[in-house]
Amino acid sequence: MTTDLEDLLKRNHLSITESRKKILGLFINHTGALAHGDIEKQAGEKFDRVTVYRTLQTFVEKGIIHTIPTSDNMVRYALCKDNCTEGHHHDNHVHFVCKRCGKTECLEDVMAPVVQLPKGYSPMGVEVVVNGLCKDCK
DSSP, X not given: OHHHHHHHHHHTTOOOOHHHHHHHHHHXXXXXXXXXXXXXXXXXXXXXXXXXXXXXXXXXXXXXXXXXXXXXXXXXXXXXXXXXXXXXXXXXEEEEEETTTOOEEXXXXXXXXXXXXXXXXXXXXXXXXXXXXXTXXX
């Protein structure tokens, strides 16, 4: 696993640090999305809030993770698939947030709809979040 983490960081021209390996490992070993607070707790006392925030921002910029907005104005983060690159996210899938347990998941097989905008408008992304009850809470 360490080799996979290090390879991913190298491919994205990032130095290999303990904080990056630890945080990236959390995403690789977790199904669904993580909030900043979840990452802080799971990463342990070793990494402060600023380190976690900067690492997340770097991973988003490099196309390693993507953001998921939620109705409570929190941002959650999830691992991107292989086709995302620096500055070019291709995570055009729907996200699901369970209203009971709070679990946030990428629904990879459900694509976001194409939105026809009026002339002169240029879309830069479409974010679709579906709220409801997950299969475990239903």
